[in-house]
Amino acid sequence: MSHQHDVPSADSLRADCTRCFGLCCVALPFAASADFAVDKAAGQPCTNLRTDFRCGIHANLRDRGFRGCTAFDCFGAGQKVSQLTFGGQDWRAAAHTAEQMFAVFPVMRQLHELLWYLTEALARPAARPVHDDLRRALERTDRLTRGSAETLAPIDVAALREDVNALLLRTSELVRATVAGRKKNHRGADLIGAKLRGANLRGASLRGAYLIAADLRGADLRTADVIGADFRDTDLRDADLTDSIFLTQPQLNAAKGNAATKLPTTLTRPTHW
Template sequence: MALSPSGEGARPSAGEGREHLQADCADCFGLCCTALPFARSADFAADKPAGQPCSNLRQDFRCGIHARLRDKGYPGCTVFDCFGAGQKVSQVTFGGTDWRQAPETARSMFEVFPVMRQLHELLWYVSEALGLAAARPVHKELRRALARIDGLTRGSAESIAELDMNALRGEVNTLLLRAGELARAQVPGRKKNHRGADLIGAKLSGADLRGASLRGALLIAADLSGADLRDADLIGADLRDTDLSGADLTGALFLTQAQLNAARGDAATKLPSALGHPAHWQARG
């Protein structure tokens, strides 16, 4: 599932302190294309078990059909974002020795990668929370969490693989929730609460969702065209096939490039400065 830095799914600069949380496939050993499983579906044209290289992975660890992934039936690959975990595992945890050169490292490397990806995702969220001026009351705790998580990413392969990620995510989520609440409180008026809501296929075109909580909401195939999503909390929201055409997501909280890559939109969709319009949106005109 490797995405080149210049391909679909690549982000522009995410701001100070988050450059290392952007995927750099040139320094990765094709880990997303090898370590992770996928099943034949609308997202993937074939089955692949965990630990087996994708048939499209080249010897140089690049994707042989990168420019044609959607046409070839692999849109799921264009959505995936490792948040820079691939190069961390490849170049730091395993010191630049790839699993083809040292087959004995393969199993461990493939076990570490999905855990590292979760750690890097948390680093992304915590870094974003630290950029919210309104969240200043929790900045001290957030900085401690950032330092702790960063330290965990630099541990041994064994220590990373043994981490209790559910417990860690629970601890960090408490801080992220507080940061999001403080930021949304700056938006005037009553804010809608759709946390965890089932909004699959919902007709929300032009809806006023400014400052709303959409944490973990299921928005699959929902119509949010022209909706006001400024400063809305979108952490964990499922935006697969969501129509964001003409929507305003300026300042949206905890929105990721992967979520946008899974959605539909157009040139009129307004995004936070750290994120970019996916290539397939441009193709839609």
């Protein structure tokens, strides 16, 4: 098998709810809050989940108090668990698989998130010095996702994440070094509600920054590292995120934007913007 064949496609790292057994609507817990209208325990089906595994209020989730659902993305883990790990056998028809399937899903989601970052890192020419290491990490992670339910459940994702993160940090440094001038370092910073309208954040590190409800209207976030940054209610109207590093769909889904917000071609403009 060629190396190229081992690399997951971009489409396989995007949620395809039509091929999933509603796993995010069952496996994950949520608490009544601004994001969810009710409490739900892990392993308990959401009351809005229909028998065909679709959401009964999908078109009105935000209006009905389920904003958290619209922000969630599984990076394609749902269809992988449903179709590959469990071979298309759903938890309703085969009740004995339910508990194991629900335990595997959160693990798979984290692995798929790592695959997303690694795939992006490999696509960046500036990261060429670490491409070999990135490819090895990608193939190792991809192999893990293709294991059985028995081998997936006990995976130490935190340890794997630590190894991968060292490569992602190096990737970030190499890519941001291509931006001239002094770059801002807001790594892990508390920028909740910060007034950053029109800010030049090009090449900045915003790794793990708290940007909840921050005003980033018209800000330049090109080549800014935003891995793990909290974008809940962040105002990204007219902002430029064209080449932001490690930006994900859930981050965009949690933020506010408009038709003028510039996005990477790999991501989709949220319908509620």
